[in-house]
Amino acid sequence: MFLSKGLGAAWKVANISEGSKVVIFGLGTVGLSVAQGAKMRGASQIIGVDMMQEKCEKAKAFGVTDFLNPNDTDEPIPQVINRLTGGGADYAFECIGDTGMVTTALQSCCDGWGLTVTLGVPKQRPEVTAHFGLLLNGRTLTGSLFGGWKPKSEIPSLVEMYLKKEIELDDLITHNLPFEDINTAFDLMKNGTCLRCVIHMPEIECFPMAGN
Numbered sequence: 001m002f003l004s005k006g007l008g009a010a011w012k013v014a015n016i017s018e019g020s021k022v023v024i025f026g027l028g029t030v031g032l033s034v035a036q037g038a039k040m041r042g043a044s045q046i047i048g049v050d051m052m053q054e055k056c057e058k059a060k061a062f063g064v065t066d067f068l069n070p071n072d073t074d075e076p077i078p079q080v081i082n083r084l085t086g087g088g089a090d091y092a093f094e095c096i097g098d099t100g101m102v103t104t105a106l107q108s109c110c111d112g113w114g115l116t117v118t119l120g121v122p123k124q125r126p127e128v129t130a131h132f133g134l135l136l137n138g139r140t141l142t143g144s145l146f147g148g149w150k151p152k153s154e155i156p157s158l159v160e161m162y163l164k165k166e167i168e169l170d171d172l173i174t175h176n177l178p179f180e181d182i183n184t185a186f187d188l189m190k191n192g193t194c195l196r197c198v199i200h201m202p203e204i205e206c207f208p209m210a211g212n
Helices: 002-013 029-040 053-061 077-085 099-108 132-136 151-163 179-190
Strands: 021-025 045-049 066-068 091-094 115-118 140-143 175-178 197-200
Touching: 002 029, 002 151, 021 029, 021 077, 021 099, 029 045, 029 053, 029 091, 045 053, 045 077, 053 066, 066 077, 077 099, 091 099, 099 115, 175 179, 179 197
Parallel strands: 021 045, 021 091, 045 066, 091 115, 115 140, 175 197
Antiparallel strands: none
């Protein structure tokens, strides 16, 4: 689901154009899928914003051209992005689930046509607050449900692309653990060192039924 959500946000919701400039807030599996989609659409600059420096190399493998750690600068993030892009991003994607970051994403877009797509599910404070001037200046804010895909008619095409190795999924799975280590999997997710973890269930031995 995270792959279809990210790719769909880039392809179907935002409809990223070739040569455009993109900024992605949050480089988990959804954010990296957005980066992959932006790269495939020919974006000229893909800025990834995340506080975990260890995600930098993985992000670049998925198409991120510039990695930005907010902890490394005292300058407001929108100002940094404005400088890096020469006026603001054409597309901004909020993949964290932080409504405050939605405002930051809006501020990071360019005037006139900048589009912000929010994909994260907020864990608290679901209301979005932004200065109305951001919208008056031509910026747009929209959401994304399942990446805009039609499950029955369009998801099979994504499966086909994966089977043909046209899109990357396997590298988004960073851990494989047995069921007895499920608590470790939760810890990995909580501390942010895991993108996706596959839990392997124990094999169940089947016994033949006694005859009547």
